[in-house]
Amino acid sequence: MTLRDSFADAFKNLFANKLRSGLTMLGIIIGVAAVISMTSIVEGGQRKLVQSIERLGTNLLFIFHASLTPEEQRKFAGRSTGHKYGDALAIRRLRPELLVAPILQFKKQLRAGDRDYSGQVTGTVPEYQEVRNFRPAVGRFLVQEDIDEWRRVVVLGRDIAEKLFGTGSALHREVKIGDERFSVVGVMEPKGSLHGTNYDELIFVPVTTTMRRFTGNDHVNFMLVHVPNRDEMEAVTRDIHSLLIQRHDGVDDIRIRNQGEFLKAIDRTLWIFRIVLGGVALVALLVGGIGIMNIMLVTVTERTSEIGLRKAIGAGRSHILRQFLIESVSISVVGGLIGILVGIGMAYGFGDLVARAMPGEGDWGAVVLPSAILASFVFAVLVGITFGLYPAIKASKLDPAEALRYQ
Amino acid sequence: MLIRLHNIGKTYRTGGGDVQALQGIDLSIDRGEFAAIIGQSGSGKTTLLDILGCLSQPTEGDYWLDGRAVGSLSDRELAVVRNQQIGFIFQIFHLLPRKSALHNVELPLQYAGIPAQERRRRAIDTLRLVGLQDRLAHWPNQLSGGQQQRVAIARALVNRPAILLADEPTGSLDTRSGREILEILVQLHRDGQTILLVTHERDLAEKSGRVVTLLDGRILADERREAGDPLTQPSLVGSTNRVETAP
Known part of the structure; x- marks a missing residue:
């Protein structure tokens, strides 16, 4: 029994039960589609945010006024706080290149x-x-x-x-x-x-x-x-900070942020999104796997006498194991491939929806990563193997004489 | 000697205690013999067939098939023995419903690892032997009962087994189809095929050259005769040298 024979048998059996195979695949399709669409949307969002921040100009420092606690307000009462127009002129005098x-x-x-x-x-x-x-x-x-x-x-x-x-x-x-x-x-x-x-x-x-x-x-x-020179960002930040403290009568109500910090904060937030959404999608895929296991157990029971017959005419345990494993993997492979297409479609569809919901934010545009496609497909196949293994082992261990006469 | 059973016993463990299906079976079958095992349901003939066909192992005794001790074989080796040396025919045919006649017959060759082209050629040759050369692409549900059983015979023969085990091969067929199947078996025997027929019908058994009668898991009688002649030389065994032993 070659691998080709086994695959031909598996597809024949899947086709013979179209509705059942389709419903079982649906679990995998939804799981894979969810992984791909979620990651694509998050990725698209990230690129969009990074791009729009960079569009605002790079090498940028933001100098905010930090509000003081009531305690500090009492302590610094009467002193000069907050940024003034003169502060900007002073920074310009300190470093004319800025x-x-x-x-x-x-x-x-x-x-x-x-x-x-x-x-x-x-x-x-x-x-x-x-x-x-x-x-x-x-x-x-x-x-x-x-x-x-x-x-x-x-x-x-x-x-x-x-x-x-x-x-x-x-x-x-x-x-x-x-x-x-x-x-x-x-x-x-x-x-x-x-x-x-x-x-x-x-x-x-x-x-x-x-x-x-x-x-x-x-x-x-x-x-x-x-700051014209990116390498100077830190030095400039320090210089401005000490200059402003001096001008603010020693009160440190100055907060200086740069683009990199914004990008980092956005990245952190998006990673949380990735983990949560990706986790949900993986759970969907696992549930799909349980569906495969369930249907394969039913299949093994239904085809007990076939298993007995195959053993009687010379199938070894490994033949039977392989046959049922290939069947469950076929479900997950076909489901995975359909899921990839559905996922890509969903990613662009959702991206479009987000763009419509937030007009003016420009086109959101989901970005489908090849790595997400590969990872979700590999995971789907692993799910097929993992959840197909127990039913296949069960089939392979059936006693031939009992299986043959099972009604 | 093709088959030799020595003191074979089989005990099933069930919830309600042990059930002894076979005990003290001694039986030898020569190459080229056409023997029948006969007995009522519950006599142990199915259990004996399973043991002979290497589908299950006895709990006592020894079984040599073509000189090899079957009891010492691994699961994998038993599968090879079933594939290479034993051909099964069943009452309910056991054809795979979603495969054509040709593919059903090819199946044992697939497990034997025969390349596709030769597989096809041998399967066609064997189907021709049972007169089904123009039914290759038919599915089992497009064939009559007799034709289905002939496909099953072709499947049993395709790997040229040492012995053909036929379990009530005419049990699901009308009289005429049953007679045809029996004629095929007789013809195969004439061509040198060793056949073991398991049945509960006496007149079917009497087409063979030897009738082994089972009762309550023991051999009651082992009668040989010349083909076509009335029974001669009845030799009763198992009545003198065996004592009932409670398990």
Whole structure:
């Protein structure tokens, strides 16, 4: 009995019980499809996040203001805390090669003609466009003269421009921010969303103008620093930290984060997703294996007299073992192959669904990894062998005389 | 001497205690013999057939097949013996339903590891021997009972076994088909095939040259005769030198 004969027999038997074989395969199909689609979606999500973070500019430091505990607030009462516009200038003086963008954000009512809109106003400096890698499509971005002369000029995100001015040109038109009149000098290129911020809905004004016209003090929310040389990231972080502590009267309310740390945090989160989703999928595959075992036990019982006959005409234990093992492996191999196709289809389908559910996040796009296909297929075959082994051993150990006369 | 049984006994362990199916069986069968084992149901003839066919091992005694002590053979060796030296024919044919006549006959050759081409050739030759050369591709359910049993005979013969064991081969057939099957067996015997027929029908047994009668697990009579003649030289055995022994 060659391997080819055994496989021919196995497929003949599977075809003879189409419904039963199909249902048994379904367990494996679902398991394999789940593994592939889950890993593909997580992988797609990760690539998307990494890509969009990198799109915001690399070698970036985020300087946040850490809120103080009540205890610290008492301790540092009266001292200067929080980032100020002057801090940004001081960093620039300390290391002239850095691009420093202080950012002050607040919500204000916007008005152009008869159109009204509540928008996020960002006060910043010309360096912002370099740091964020975000440039105007029409007109210009803020320039140093705007800052120095506290000009009332505004650069609009693409969506805001459309909301306020429709399809017409926004350039040199007037926008009222609160009660102040601003002149539009530029409209930004489309950029999309990241971390819940739609960059196409931002509007930019000189940081000095916002301080003078709206907040009345020199505080900013946070600062972005672009470090030209990646190897200098740590040294720059240290320098800025000690400089700011000094300027903040010795109060350490400074938190400096960089892109790498964000990426690491995202990676950690996604690994948890991978483990949980992958685990669920593997459990599905194991349940499929139990289905195989169940149906193979039924098959062995049904075909007891066939086993007896085969033994009577010369089949050894190993022949019978191999025959039933090949049958269970065939179920898992065919199920695994179908599962791969279904899984790839599900991955792209889900990716599409996610993209639809989160418009503006761009296309999510599942990424099907060959390693996931291989791993799930190998696992499916192992499941077929593992769960087929006991029924096959049971069949091979049947007493030939008893099996032959089993009704 | 092809088969020699010495003091064979078989005890089944059941929940309700031991059941002695066979005891003190001495039997020899020569090459070329056509012998019948006859007995009522429960007489132990099926158990004896299983032992002769190496499907089960006796709990006592020795069995030599073609000079080899069967009791010392491993599971794997027993499978080879069944494949090479024994051909089975059963009352219910035992054909595999999803295989054609040809594939059913090829099956023992597959287990013997014969290459596909030769397998096919030998299976066709053997089917021709039983007159089924134009039924090769038929499935068992497309064949009459008599034809199915002829496929089974071809399957039993295809590996040229030393002995053909036929267990009630006409039991599921009408009279005419039964007669045809019996004629095939008689013809095979004439061509030199050793045959052991197990049946409960006396007139069937009397077609053979020797009738061994079993009763309650013992040999009651072993009668030889010339083929076609009425029974001659009845020799009763087992009545003088054996004492009933309770297990």
